[in-house]
Amino acid sequence: MNALLVAVLLTAAPAPTRLTLDEVRTQGRQSTTALQALLDLDIASEDVRVTRSALLPQLSVNASVGKNWFGRRKSFNLVPDPNNPGEFVQIPVESKPTSTGDYDLGFILNQVIYDRARWKQLEQSGVLRDAQTSQAQEEADTSELEAIRRFFTLFRSQATRQVLEATVKRSEEQLDRARSLFQAGRVGKVEEISALVNLGNDRITFVQSLTTLVTDQTQLAVWLTRPGTEPLEAVDPGVLTSEPAPAPTIEQAIDSARERRPLLKALQLQVRSAELQRSIARADYLPVLSARGLYTRQGPDAEQVFTEPRLQNNFLGSINLEWNVFNGFITPAQTRRAEAGIRKAQLTLAQSAREIEGQVRAAHQSLEAQMVAARLSAENKEAAFQGLRLAEERFKAGAGSTLEVRDAQLNLTQAELSLLENRIDVEIARFSLLRAMGALSPGETK
Template sequence: MNAFVIAAALAATPAPTPATTPAPPIDAAPVTPPPPVSSGAPISLAQVRSEGRQNVSAIQALLDVAIANEDVKLSRSALLPQISLDSSAGKIWFGRRQEFITVPDPANPGQFIRNAVETPTTSTQNYDLGMSLTQVIYDRARWKQLEQSGVVRDAQKDQAREEADTSELEAIRRFFTLFRTQATLGVLKATVERSEQQVERAQALFQAGRTGRNEEITAQVNLGTDRINYTSTLGQLVADQTQLAVWLARPGTEALSAEDPGVLTTEPPPAPSINEALASARVNRPLLKALGLRIRAAELQQSIARSEYLPRLIAQGLYNRGGPDATLVFTEPRLQNRFSAAVGLSWDVFTGLSTPASTRRAEADTRKAQLNLEQAAREIEGEVRAAHRRLEAQLEAARLAAQNVEAAALGLNVQDTRFKAGAGSTLDVRDAQLSLTRAELALLENRIDVEIARYTLLRAMGALSPGESK
């Protein structure tokens, strides 16, 4: 029988109900069966992967994408027509003042003189209604800013996919950690059941006079130890349930039960070749795409800085109505109208050497972005290589663990047969039981580690959720 099938069958075997319960030995404390595993809300691996991509960190990255998208709209708005409407109503008060007016000189015809005139306090009303239209005709810096904001938005999208992959991988790891604990409880429960059967055999042989009482007592002690191990693992189950629920943004009090993904009953597929893994990472890893776009954004910043050397052309139109009477300004469209239009050229000939400084700074930022990409590429290659080797090692370890389970099961069967025949001892059976339990737990541990290593490699390759990268 395949060792993976053996492990799954042992984990799912229900506790047998003995026909009769033999009386415990003299001076031996009665034992109780292990507490049952509390059932929780079932959750599948597919659900975990989907909800994992909606983790709080992933949602925050998506909000950064939304912010970047609005930045694109802000950059575009500077190139669209700017229309403003203004209206005002006010009053001006003039106190007493002296003014000089020019009048003809009555004593000298043809000549003029200036007379001082004192005017009383006066006031006048002022009403104004106007509209202005401004349109950028040519401004290289604004066009490049619009292009740059689009590149930054795309880079943020790739960064969000990188964060979503990270969140999904952590959700997968926590799911398999919970499933491993559940399966471990199954193995420990099967161990308890084997110990219960051993107690029954020891009691039967003692009552038949074929063994001493020490065999029965030893079997009882072994059974108690196995039940302690089982009960202790229940605490780890609750911790694993909590960690998974919290990562999926569920209440920390929600009890989850990992549905069997079928990994214990199937042979794991082989790992892809290292060349395939590296090629996939170079093409599909979102982080590399994001860093490549960061370089483009830095290059556009250079263009923005150099644009200060070029002139800017802006067209402006004004329409205004004004006067001292509100009726004339607001109800007589044929009167008080004034229109103006202009095309303005602005050219910063000298800016105190700020333009070359901005240009050199942008060039340095571009070089830094290039270095970040080169370093990230090297790190990702190392990440892929390490993940690939880890997967290969875990596959080999799982294969060896499966062979150990088959050998341990055979050894336990031999010792059971000898004990039933009166040729063996409880100690021999116990050693065989412990060997089988250790082998089953090792197989379980390695088989789960294979899946975690596989998903870790897929994440390093940028192939964890290919559909999300479109």
């Protein structure tokens, strides 16, 4: 009855979606954090266009239609004096209310000829875009490594359940042996009861492991931007049946990190951006040269302004030179501020380089230690298997007890779980090292 209940619990869940390691790695690079970094890259690319626009011709068109009203007003006009020929007198004259139309059409063209600050700003925006490209690669690598870790965590839960299921089967076989020997009068009833209790405990552990499995499925699904309710299954990547590949030398790992780590490239470009900021500040010492063209049409009649091209034409062209000779010492202050920014960027780069070297060393040491642990776990498993076989033979011969068999079973289960844990930790450590080296994904993917 208990076995039937366990079977029902296991078959109640819907069929999971199978995912290979390669699929998880590809989808991991499209996680939410990686996509946000790509959106930041899009913003940086548009910033380049925004900065470039200031160096391109600026053409604007304006038009207006209006009317002017003039009320009654009094003025004085000079007229000949009839009483004194040759002389003039002023007489007051009152004018009637009048109104006139007011129509305007104009085109204004501005073009920067030389502005060192704007050219350096354009170069800086390009450098920042390239820095964001490297930063997006860094985020994609981070997201991929997290997807790999969650994949192996799920695979470990699946394999753990297989080990626990095998333990349940061994306990069932031990119960059958104890019952048969009791019926044959070779062992006491206590052996059968002990075997039954051990089987119940193993079934409880197996059923409880389903909670861990579901949690790991959810964690992987959410990271891959899948519904949290979707059950997933990690396809066996074959790591449990193959020997781990040897680790690269520490020198090779550090050289690779210095050459390929996207974060270092991003920080190097940040230093270049800070240097360009200093050039932008110094550009205030130089003049700005620009050109301006103006074409307008104006008059009181709409037909003359908008439909008669030979009338009402006005042209204006100019070359403008602007040189800020004195601005209250703000330029040297901005220059010193930019130089401080350069130093900060250089310090950040140097510190990050040291931290990355430390990460590589730690990841390299972790991989080597896990490989040794995995080899020792394999030897322990073989010894535990031999111990269980010997205990079972002794029990069949009536020389052993259920307690001895149980101890041997637990030793084998622990050895199998330890081998599973350490072998998967080897792969996680290997990918962590590749991540620290900047070699997690091939260049084509980046």
